[in-house]
Amino acid sequence: MEDYSIRGIIESVGSGQIRIPAFQRGFVWDSERVAYLMDSIYKGYPFGALMFWRTKEQLKFDRQLGPFALPDPKEDYPVDYVLDGQQRxxxxxxxxxxxxEPIQGEHTxxxxxxxxxGADETxxxxQFIALKPDQVDPGRHFPLRTLFDTTAYRAATEALEGDAIKIVDDLQARFKETKIPVQVTKTEEKETVAIIFERVNRQGVELDTLQLLSAWTWSEDFQLADQFEELSEVLAPFGFQGVGSDTDLLLRCCAAILTGDASPSALMKLNGAEVRKKFDLIKNGVQYAVDYLRNQFSVQKLDNLPYVTQLVPLSVFFAIDGEKEASVSDAQxxxxxxxxxxxxxxxxxxxGVLRNLKADIEQMNNLRNDADSSLGGFATNVTSDFFLQHVFRISNVNTKTFLLLLSTKSPRSFISGQKVDLADTLKRANRSEFxxxxxxxxxxxxGQKEPIGDSILANFCFLSRADNRKLGGEAPSDYKQKMPTDEAVLESILTSAVANELLWDDNYEAxxxxxxxxxxxIARDLCQL
Incomplete structure (x- = not known):
């Protein structure tokens, strides 16, 4: 832990040695919040330690300090990047x-x-206030910006008398004597910084890994955030624009494709030039993975996936160069x-997400390269209890899995007998469709609601709100009369809903x-158990 004086902070920032890295968010405090910080410093209240990352490697892209543009640091001098405490x-x-002077148009x-x-000392x-020039009363409002500038301080105190001078001298002394604790991490290892970010993040401080990686991969013609946005636009027509906005997911795909590991530390080991050079692999991997999910499992948007992380190993399999067409053998x-x-x-x-992802990424790579692969070889057991004990909730993993299973049977409308438009229904994927x-x-x-409960998975099917209203809340044997009378059509409806004629007996438990x-x-067959 080091102690900085306020003058030391001013001089180090002004010389370019203390900098704001691009992976930090911008300055967001308003003037009132700044005034409260000054009051805390003046009264000796705790206002928190700062955290710096000290390195000799200057990032290619960093952020200006609020409304102020700063000079580059001196060569061969270490740079202190603010990890925690940018606002202060x-x-x-x-x-x-x-x-x-503040840059025009910045933080106006x-x-x-x-x-x-004139404020009471309580x-x-x-006791501090933010004012515009036309609001200042020189006899009452003393400018803090003069405290560390001898000439300006002398000029500002000329109009003061007696007790006011004593108060202002004491004010200056308190700020000059203030020591600000700073925790300094000295390292050239980006993965170490990544771990620090992760732990700070757990304490509730918002940090952006995408901006961090953007800083390390940045060049004049490549901005990672822009690349992600372009990918989002490409996927939007297919209902997968959510992939582009889920930066954590895309970063995991990047790391998995380029390093074989989707962990935060793997992200920080990525070489900027390598990311730029191989970004086509990432784009192709994600786009072809999305296409595969749509065609094989009727997944119409990211929210349909039981786990969004399933996209990560799949993108590894489809990560191919340039304009090559992705191919999958029947065995694969x-x-x-x-x-x-x-x-x-x-x-x-x-x-165990990272552990399981790493294992699946490795086996997915083996499968792509026609090597021995144990992909999917982990223990899985699906019994009837899965459908009897889990409740239908549209955002739940089990429910999403259940709906994708039902979609494999090409469900039909209970009223018309026509096939349900899965692309449209699953894209909407709201409770009104089931x-x-x-x-x-x-x-x-x-009196059949208990003890089983009426909202278990086994009691749900693809049934739109419109169809449900027509059927009403009647017993199945009664609403059957509102369904197609052709026995073949009726049977196809039941089969597509994985049901049988027991439905017409009105015996819920059976x-x-x-x-x-x-x-x-069906589940065991899909899992090949």
């Missing part, structure tokens, strides 16, 4: 420095901070599909247990 450093520098609400000589009330397709269903039903990415096969109101009237067994058989 910017506030301190902006309040007391006298050499820089920035105002100088003044000590209010523990709670703020069977292995990939088995892995997808097993990882979904086993909740593989609910815990309803109870045995209506809740019927189960309540007939129906859901039978349907759950049939669903489990």
């Amino acid at each position: 450093v910017t506030s301190i520098f902006g309040v007391f420095q006298t050499d820089y 609400d920035w105002m100088d901070i003044f000590f209010d000589l 523990a709670q009330d703020n 397709r069977k292995v990939i599909n088995r892995w997808f269903w097993r990882s979904s039903f086993s909740r593989r990415y609910s815990s 309803h109870h096969m045995m209506p809740r109101s019927f189960l309540e009237r007939s 129906f859901v247990k039978s349907r759950a067994e049939n669903l489990a058989v």
Whole structure:
């Protein structure tokens, strides 16, 4: 831990030695918040230690300090990048420095901070105020920016008398004597910095890994954030624009494709030139993976996936150079599909995510290269209990898996008998597109709701709100009369919903247990168990 004086902060920032890295967000404090910081310093209240990363490697891209553009650091001098405390450093520098004017158009609400000589000195009330030039009363408002400039301080105190001079002299002394604790991490290893970021992030400080990696990969003609945005635009027509906005997911895909490891430390080991050179691999990997998910599993948007992380190993398989066409053999397709269903039903990415991802990435690479691969070889067990014990919730992993299973049977409308438009239905993927096969109101009237419960997976199917309204809350044997009368069409509807004629008996327990067994058989077949 090192101690910095306020003058030391001003001089180090002004010389370019303390800098704001691009992976930090911009300055967001308003003038009132800055004034409160000054009050805390003046009264000796704790306002937190700063955290610096000291390195001899200057980042290719960093951020200006609030509204102030700063000079480059001296050659061969270490640079201190602010990891935690950017708002405080910017506030301190902006309040007391006298050499820089705010850039026009930047932080136009920035105002100088003044000590209010007329304010009561209480523990709670703020004695500092942000003012525009036309609001300043020289006899009452003393400018803080003069405290560390001898000439300016002398000029500002000329109009003061008696007690006011004593108060201002004491004000200057308090700020000059203030020591600011700074925790300094000295390292040239970016992966170490990544770990620090992760831990700071856990403490509630917002840090952006994309901006960090952008700083290390930046060049005049390559900006990683822009590349991600372009990828999002390409995927948008297919309903996958969410991939582009999920930067954590895309960063994992980058690391997995280029390093074989999707962990945060792997991201920080990436060489900027390598990322730029091989970004086509990443774009192709993600785009072809999305295409595969749509064609093989009817996944129409990112939210349809049981786990968004399933995109990561899949993008590794499809990461190919340039304009090459992706190809999948029948044998590879069977292995990939088995892995997808097993990882979904086993909740593989609910815990041990990085460990499981690394194993799956390695085996996906082996599969792509026609080497021995154990992809999907982990334990999976699907029984009827999966459909009897889990409740239908549209955002739940188990529900998403269940809906994708149902989609493999090409579900049909209960009213028209026509195939459900899966592309449209799953793209919307809201609760109104799925309803109870045995209506809740019927189960309540007939006393069959307990103990099983009416919202288990085994009681749900693809059934639009419009169809559900037409069927009403009647017993299945009654709403059957509103369905197609052609026996072949009726049978195809039941089959596509993984149901049978037990539905018409109005016996809830018998129906859901039978349907759950049939669903489990399909699940085991998909998992090739």
